[in-house]
Amino acid sequence: MNQIIGIDLGTTNSAVAYMTDDGPQLIPNALGSNLTPSVVGIDEDGRVLVGSAARELRVLHPDRCASVFKRYMGTDWTAKIAGKEFTPEELSSLVLRSLKADAEAFFKGEITRAVITVPAYFNDQQRKATMAAGKIAGLYVERILNEPTAAAIAYGFHRQDEEKSLLIFDLGGGTFDVSLVDLFDGTLEVKASSGESILGGEDFTRTLAGRVLERHGLSFEKAEMSSPLMVSRLLRLCEGAKVRLSREESTIIRMPNKNGDLEEDGKQITVTRREMEEWIGHILNRIELPVRRVLNDAKVTKDEIDEVILVGGATRMPVVADRVTKLLGKPPHCRLNPDEVVAMGAAVQAGLFAKHQSVDEMVVTDVAPFTLGIEISKQLGSERRSGYFMPIISRNTTIPISRSDIVTTLAPNQTTIMLKVYQGESRKVEDNLLLGKLEVKGIPPAAAGQEVEVRFTYDLNGVLEVEATVIATKKKMSTVITRHAKGGMTPQEIQQAQKDMERLKAHPREDSANRFLLRRAERVYQELSSDDRQFLSRLMDGFEEALSMQDAIAIESNREALESFLDRMDPNIDDLNQENE
Structure with missing residues (x-):
């Protein structure tokens, strides 16, 4: 068939x-x-x-x-x-x-x-x-x-x-x-x-159940541990109440006892649609x-x-x-x-x-649902720091797609580069998902700055090919990262599961204001398109370099530039975040 x-x-x-x-x-x-x-x-x-x-x-x-x-x-x-x-x-x-x-x-x-x-x-x-x-x-x-x-x-x-x-x-x-x-x-x-x-809707149901428990002097977490039967029953009742409140202005929710039973003279509360909407507002x-x-x-x-x-x-x-x-x-x-x-x-x-x-x-x-790229290092003042993410294919790029960028050696006579491939939206790789690695060998011994072209090719089946070309020699190396190849269950684990189923850290900052600004910038970075990301990344690099050099004038200048950009781009002032009266 x-x-x-x-x-x-x-x-x-x-x-x-x-x-x-x-x-x-x-x-x-x-x-x-x-x-x-x-x-x-x-x-x-x-x-x-x-x-x-x-x-x-x-x-x-x-x-x-x-x-x-x-x-x-x-x-x-x-x-x-x-x-x-x-x-x-x-x-x-x-x-x-x-x-x-x-x-x-x-x-x-x-x-x-x-x-x-x-x-x-x-x-x-x-x-x-x-x-x-x-x-x-x-x-x-x-x-x-x-x-x-x-x-x-x-x-x-x-x-x-x-x-x-x-x-x-x-x-x-x-x-x-x-x-x-x-x-x-x-x-x-x-x-x-x-x-x-x-x-999703499960969060609405759990929020409603949590509010019902609060009215009876209980917290959801403690009730779930001490009286799981009560909570499981209440969740079912709240799911029904949530559905009713989609067509009615109010409904009654009965409170189960600690054994999950509904007693005839048991407690009950009336919940209105307005109350429900207020309770789930932060989720929406x-x-x-x-x-x-x-x-x-x-x-x-x-x-x-x-x-x-x-x-x-x-x-x-x-x-x-x-x-x-x-x-x-x-x-x-x-x-x-x-x-x-x-x-x-x-x-x-x-x-x-x-x-x-x-x-x-x-x-x-x-x-492509996520940005794909590699780990690189950056020179910030007199210090070189690793752990930064260089996007090669940006999120929401139409696939199939093939794109490349150039990386260079950092030390004299460096003959290998380890490419670490990541997926995610954060500026630093520690917050992104490691997909795989490719070791680039055979780089001719020479001064630092020898070029390697890194090409990503991503298809409709979620297969990512990573190819590296040493510019000086034209030598190519590649690896294919598929949804089968890295992470998750191994073929052996899947086979065993088939049988079983058949049988049944962050860099410290000197003051809280700087920490807040950098965290805010990291958040906004993930919300921007690729062009705006590049500009914000440069602003963040400048601010981090000034902090590293402990140059008060440079810190203030870079802070002002960064804050100005964030105030313009921050979602908090975007019209999509405004509630109509």
């Missing part, structure tokens, strides 16, 4: 779809639902439960269940369920295996190939972890597709003759993404993407920076956006739509089901791989 499925592996719910002559279609699970809760549990008999059953088990036996594990993909986090430890990859593979089984039941044949979606802001390790989860589940992952890109594909599938600029606002249960997409001549071109991998504020980054990187204004499209279950909350309207100056819409649209887009992408007749004319481009 040549069928390729599209999978939305979500934080709270997952879905699987396939391509038909009439467009993408969702595949129902064993319960007849298009959505499968991303919850895994082990019951008293030692059987693995996935989906709705596991979600129900979680209320009474939270120690036997795991959820929201998508947020920990690519990390060392583990969950202990019924005495057994599971990695996020293993838990995700169980969800994927369940979706695969649903598809196989639907098609009455084996399914081995899939397109799986991830948040646009997932880093390299998180993407590798998702690939590993697919392998453990018995799937060959044709493509890791960004979720907002998938949603845009679903919207663009029936509108290939239109020319529009779409902003995809994707707020799901656990992650937030935003992408700007141009649709023209049967082409869907992603211009920029941004987001947060830990932001975090959506503004990714929106600003996308507009900044794409070099467009909010007035140039034709449509704003809502994706993800959390966008059903009126306060979210209201905030998006205030931010972008136009009301958003969701003509397709916000819980299903990502899976539908993944199915269209799967159809492209399968050369399905209904999508053979469609062209989809994407962007």
